[in-house]
Amino acid sequence: MKKVEAIIRGNDFDRVKNALKQIGVVPLTAYPVQGRGVQGGVPPYDLLPKMKIEIVVKDEDVEKVIGVIIRNARSGTPGDGKIFVIPVEDAIRIRTGEKGNEALY
Template sequence: MKKVEVIIRGGDFERVKGALKQIGIVPLTAYPVQGRGVQGGVPSYDLLPKMKIEIVVKDKDLDKVIDVIVRNARSGTPGDGKIFVIPVEEAVRVRTGERGNEAFY
C-alpha cells in the first residue's frame, strides 16, 4: 500500500476528484492548505492557496492514480503542484478490524 499526498491548485480539485472517482478511487481526504514551491514571479515569502489530497491506494493502483492526477492538474505552468508517495505498513478499518487491503475500497 502507498499513501499518495498531492498538493494542487484549488481550482483543479473538483476535476481531479471526479477523475479519481471515474477510476474507482473514491475514498480520500482533502483540505485547503497554504504553501509555496520554487516557482518564480512570486515574492519570496508569500504563501499561495492550494488543496492537499491524501489517498491510500493498493500498489497495483499507484501508477494509474498518479497518471490521472497529473492529467487533470497539469497546466504546464509553474505551480501545478507536487505528488509524494509514501509507503504504508498497515491499514486497519476501525469499524470492523479488517486489516491490509481489505481495510479500504
Template sequence: MKKVEAIIRGNDFDRVKNALKQIGIVPLTAYPVQGRGVQGGVPPYDLLPKMKLEIVVKDKDLEKVVDVIIRNARSGTPGDGKIFIIPVEDAVRIRTGERGNEALY
C-alpha cells in the same frame, strides 16, 4: 500500500476528485494548505493557497492514481503542484477491524 499526497490548485480539486471516482478510486481525504514552490509565491504573496489530497492505495493502483492526478491537474504552467509517495505499513477500517489492502476501499 502507498499514500499518495498531492498538492494541487484548489480550482483543479473537483476535476481530480471526479476523475479518481471514474477509475474506481472513491476514498480520499483533503484539506487546504499554504505553500511555496521553487519560485516562492507571486509577490506580494509569499505563500499561495493550495489543496492537499491524501489517498491510500493498493500498490497495484499506484501508477494509475498518479497518472489520473497528473492528467487532471496539469496546465503546463508553474504551480501545477507536486505528488509525493509514502510507504504505508498497515490500514484499518474502524467499523469492521479489517486490515491491510482489504481496509482501503
C-alpha cells in the same frame, strides 16, 4: 500500500476528485493548505492557496492514481503542484477490523 499526497491548485480539485471516482478511487482526504514551490514571480515569503489530497491505495493502483492526478491537474505552468508517494505499513478499518488492502476501498 502507498499513501499518495498531492498538492494541487484549488480550482483543479473537483476535476481530480471526479476523475479519481471514475477509476474507482473514492476514499480520500482533502483540505486547503498554503505553500509555495520554487516558481518565480512570487515574493519569497508569500504563500499560495492550494488543496492537499491524501489517498492510501494498493501498490498496484499507485501509477494509475498518479496518472489521473497529473492528467487533471497539469496546466504546464509553474505552480501545478507536487505528488509524493509514501510507504504505508498497514491500514485498519475501525468498524469491521479489516486490515491491509481489504480496509482500503
